[in-house]
Amino acid sequence: MHKTTPCLWFDTQGEEAAKFYTTVFKNSRILDVARYGEAGPRPEGTVMTVAFELDGLEFIALNGGPDFTFNEAISFQVNCETQEEVDEFWAKLSEGGEEGPCGWLKDRYGVSWQIVPTVLTELINDPDAEKSQRVMRAMLEMGKIEIAALHRAAAQS
Numbered sequence: 001m002h003k004t005t006p007c008l009w010f011d012t013q014g015e016e017a018a019k020f021y022t023t024v025f026k027n028s029r030i031l032d033v034a035r036y037g038e039a040g041p042r043p044e045g046t047v048m049t050v051a052f053e054l055d056g057l058e059f060i061a062l063n064g065g066p067d068f069t070f071n072e073a074i075s076f077q078v079n080c081e082t083q084e085e086v087d088e089f090w091a092k093l094s095e096g097g098e099e100g101p102c103g104w105l106k107d108r109y110g111v112s113w114q115i116v117p118t119v120l121t122e123l124i125n126d127p128d129a130e131k132s133q134r135v136m137r138a139m140l141e142m143g144k145i146e147i148a149a150l151h152r153a154a155a156q157s
Contacts, residue, residue: 006076007060008111009068014061017109018052024092025054041065075104075112082117083147089115090144103145117147123154 010017015033022028031051036042042063050061078093080086090099093115096108103115123135131154138153139145 003058005058005060007062008070009062009064010109011066012046012063013109014063015047015050017111018050018059018061020108021054021059022052024089027056028052028054031058070106070110070112072104072106072112075114077114077116080115080117086115086117086145086147089113099143101143102139103142115145117145117150119147120145120150123150126154 008014008017018030022030029052031053032049033047033051034049036044036046036048038044042048042065047063049063052059052061078089080089090105093107093113094105097110098106100106100112103120104112105115106112120135120139124132124139126132126135134153134156135150138149142149
């Protein structure tokens with residue numbers, strides 16, 4: 001079976017980012033650090049890649065240079081069961097980064113994340129189209145998603 005591993009391109013912050021992410025997500029760890037050798041293209045001994053795991057999902061951080069940067073075309077969705085989880089991930093991942101609309105944020109490294117309560121998907125997929133649209137309108141007004149506000153929007157008549 002083939003395995004797909006997201007590879008995140010950093011300038012020089014791959015190891016720092018991997019260490020940060022493994023503090024944010026439970027059951028996470030650094031798996032391996034590989035360094036550039038004399039062949040380069042970066043200085044010998046500097047970190048080339050960091051393999052790490054976030055709650056069972058493997059990633060690679062590559063220190064590839066300043067040629068590429070992150071944008072919102074790729075994001076990682078964090079599904080949260082409770083408001084406490086939403087609040088915790090939002091606070092940790094947005095610290096030093098940039099809060100966005102509708103549960104989106106960029107972390108201090110420019111990586112985009114969606115912090116999404118699972119109830120949002122349930123309410124938006126509700127067979128009652130009016131309820132679904134009320135919830136959608138409420139969500140579109142939010143930065144960090146507030147579960148209580150979603151439920152209030154769903155209950156309106």
